[in-house]
Amino acid sequence: MPPEYARNDVVSMKTDVFSYGVLLLEIAWQLWNEGKGLELIDPTILDGSCLPSDVLRCIHVGLLCVQDQATDRPTMVDVISMLSKETLQLFPPKQPAFFVNTNQDGSLGSSEIKLEKCSINNVTQSQMEAR
Known part of the structure; x- marks a missing residue:
């Protein structure tokens, strides 16, 4: 969900761009x-059928797609x-809006978000709240 929608319920023309980029975000x-x-890709892909520069370009574009401000995407x-x-020429990406920082041991850092479990089967999480 793009930040402008999460914050203000505004759907922008760049919502699909944000969704594309969020696939790569955390990793x-x-x-x-x-x-x-x-290191993001399987090494067997780089066996000659794929250029490393093309892979890095795809990652770069993906990161540009998840910028916090819609105007930056x-x-x-x-x-x-x-x-x-x-x-x-591609602009350098800024840190994405909803990046979850992890420690070297893989645990979540101080920005960890505690969510109350509202699902019995862990398939969905719902929060009951009046508008």
Whole structure:
């Protein structure tokens, strides 16, 4: 769910862009900052059928799609251009809005969110609350 919808119930034209980028968010952001973006993919993909620069570009574009402010995100037309034109310069991504920081041992850091379990079967979580 894009931040503008979560905060203000506003659906923007860039909601689909946010959804695309959120697929990479938790894993890619930390690897990207450490300069280890290629660790995100299965090494067998890099056996000659896929260029490392193409993989890094896809990760970069994905991270641009999950920027906090909708105005900082590209349009889907821009995303297609970024993925198809290797010469197009990409802006550096900012830290995504809902990044959950983890410690080196894999546990959640101080930004951990405690959620009350409202589901008996752990398939869904519902919170009963009046509007």
